[in-house]
Amino acid sequence: MSCAIAFFQKNIKLFFTSFLPIFLLFNSLTLFAFQTSSDSLSTKEYSYLRKLVYGNFKDSLKAIxxxxxxxxxAKIDNDTIKIANGFFYFSIVTQDEKIKDKYIDSMILYAKNLNTKLYPASAYFYKAKIAYNRGNFKKAIDLYLKTNEKAKESGNTHLFYASKKSMGILKSRIGEHQTALKELRQCYQYFSKCKKEKSRDYLRTLFALSDAYNLNKKLDSATYINVLGYTESITFKDEDFRHYFTLNEGINLFDKKNFTTAKDSLSNAIKEFKLNGDEANLSMAYFFFGKTLDALGEEKEAINAHIKVDEIFQNIAEIMPNNRENYEILINYYKKLGDKDNQLKYIQQLITVDSILHTNYRYLIKGVVQNYDTPRLLSEKQKIIDSLKTGKKTSYTIISILGIVSFLLSILWLINRRRQKQYKRRFEELYHKKDVPKKGDTKTALQQEKAKLTIPDEVVKEILNKLKIFENELGFTQQEISLTSLAKKFKTNSNYLSKIINTYKEKSFKHYINDLRINQSIVKLKTEPKFRNYTIKAIAQEMGFNTAEVFSKTFYNQNGIYPSYFIKELEKQIK
Structure with missing residues (x-):
């Protein structure tokens, strides 16, 4: 699949350190424990300090x-922009991922209210890159969209297209090939106009565009871009980059069934990636090299290339979705030879690969599984287990482990299937549910409750009327609302208000407020298309919840499904 993706990951840190000057807030005790050394450097210019950060960023002890x-x-000068810059510098030199996240979040805290060409767009852009590199593609997409919005508002055209390019690469990775191609074409039109000033961005765009053309089976267009990229790499004296176009064209030639020429291109790419240490793209080159050799009838050499892919995967634990086929090839080869040990070995590797794909590609895993779907994979394992029982006693431990794994996978599959049916049923109930007002208690029951309340009737009536107005005016969507604050607003005491809600609404104050919020969110999701495009976090804040997690949990507790599932099914229903 996408070589551009592997290259994108390899170069992400270099890209950040050369492109962004930003990031966020941290604990002041930590920041000023070094005050003595800071005092000695505080007379230095910002440019001098920045230069030394970049000059030593690979050695955190020197750079910090x-x-x-x-x-x-920056704090002494009370310069918000430079404070944001300072947190960015911290984030690129720290090795601890948790601390890095604190710097990033603090940077955004300072940057989000700025209105400059760089901020806050570049802060969101940097956080999007981190999310992408960690495999959190959903979060990355949301942050890229935020970057585009802010970059457009501030007129930062370059950052807008840099973010758009990253989104195109990400969409290629998750299988949205047509959309990715459209966005990368737009990026190419922009970067080709400023290629002299931004040659590396221009070359990266060409590389991603070539990959997108190939994935969309526009092979002649991919060849055109590969030739252009190879030539431009030499023109801009970035000759190491030309090897990536050699790789892409090798893959393209394989798809064109020009296997002899593809073999030469892929062989050259393998030599170069061995030298520069780019193992992700080396894995990609070996994968297609193996497929090319097999097409030329060189089966043993092809299998050796596919074994190399497995060795690299064990070393870097990074795999592209289509490289899953690599293990299917190895399993089938050893199955044909009757080599059960190696067959079992690569089945186990395939299970490991699937677990990684399921984690990083949970939104497209159904499209990734090809010849060996879960039931067939479990069946193959069981057959091998049965044959090994009468063979090698030393294999009993492996058989037991695989049997347990097979059983657990089957149970998980059944549970997931049952859960999906339950979710679907609950969605249908919620979708067709009408907002029918709840019938009041019987007169006798109400009189009994009033007697228990020992609250004057006129007070009860007044508070109930105020609650009705409160509900109609959506007062419950205000954040930080409490029993005390609402009682104060109603000019009554919290004890009266609590007892009346418990009696007449038949629930606690907390559940009363949360139920109103959830019901209102459902109404808006059903009736307002724009509201369905909001992120879960934005919907939560709109309804008065402090966090997306609390909103999702409350929604689930009330309706038996999560809001993300409800929105997805609602879109299907409406379409």
């Missing part, structure tokens, strides 16, 4: 004092 001094100086 300069980042600290930069941030210390």
């Amino acid at each position: 004092p300069y980042a600290q001094s930069y941030l210390y100086k």
Whole structure:
């Protein structure tokens, strides 16, 4: 699949350190523990400190004092932009991922209210890149969209297209090939106009565009871009980049069934990637090299190439969705030879690969599974297990493990299938549910409850009327609302208000407010198309919840499905 993706990941840190000057807030105790050293550097210019951060960013022990001094100086000067820059410098030199996240979040805290060409768009862009690199593609997409919005508002055209290019690469990765191609074409039109000033961005765009053309089976267009990219790499004295176009064209030639020429191109790419240490693209080159050799009738050499892909995967634990086929090829080869040990080995590897794909590609895993879907894979394992029982006693441990795994996978599959049916049924109930007002209690029951309340009738009536107005005016969507604050607003005491809600609404104050919020969210989702495009976090905030997690949990507790599932099914129903 996408070589551009592997290249994108390899170069992500270099890209950040050369493109962005940003990021976020951290604990002041940590920041000023170094005050003595900061004082000695505080007279230095910002440009001097920034230069030393970049000059030493690979050695955090050397770089951190300069980042600290930069941030210390910015705080003394009360310069919000430079404070955001300071947190960015911290984020690129720290090795601890949790601490890095704190710097990033703090940077956004400072940057989000700025209105410059760089901020806050570049802060969201950087966080999107981090989410992408960690396999959190859904979050990355949301952040890229936020980047585009802010970059457009501030007139930062370059950042707008840089973000758009990243989204195109991501969409290629998750299988949205047509959409990716459309966006990358637009990026190419932009970067080709500024290729002299931004040659590396231009070459990266060409590389991603070539990959997109190939994935959309526009092979002649892919060849055109590969030739152009190879030539432009030499023109801009970035000759190491030409090897990536050699790789892409090798894959393209394979798809054109020009196997002899494809073999030469892929062989050259393998040599270069061995030298530059790009194992992700080396894996891709070996994969297609193996398929090319097999097409030329060189089966043993082809299998050796596919074994190389497995060796690289064990080393870097990074795999592209279509490289899953690599293990199907190895399993089938050893099955044909009757080599049960190697067949079992690569079946186990395929299970490992599937677990990674299921984690990083959970939104497209159904489209990834090809010849060996879960039931067939389990069946193949069981057949091998049965044959090994009468063969090698030393294999009993492996057989037991695989049997347990097969059983657990089957149980999980059944549970998931049952759960999906339940979710579907609950959605249908919720979708067709009408907002029928709840009938009041009988007169006798109400009188009994009033007697228990020992609250004057006129007070009860007044509070119930105010609650009705409160509900009609959607007062419950305000964040941080409490029993005390609402009682104060109603000019009554919280004890009266609590007892009346418990009696007449038949629920606690907390459940009363949350139920109103959830019901209102359902009404808006059903009736407002724009509202369905909001993120879960935005919907939660709109309804008055502090976090997306609390909103999702409350929605699930009330309706038996999560809001994300309800929105997805609602879109299908409406279409």
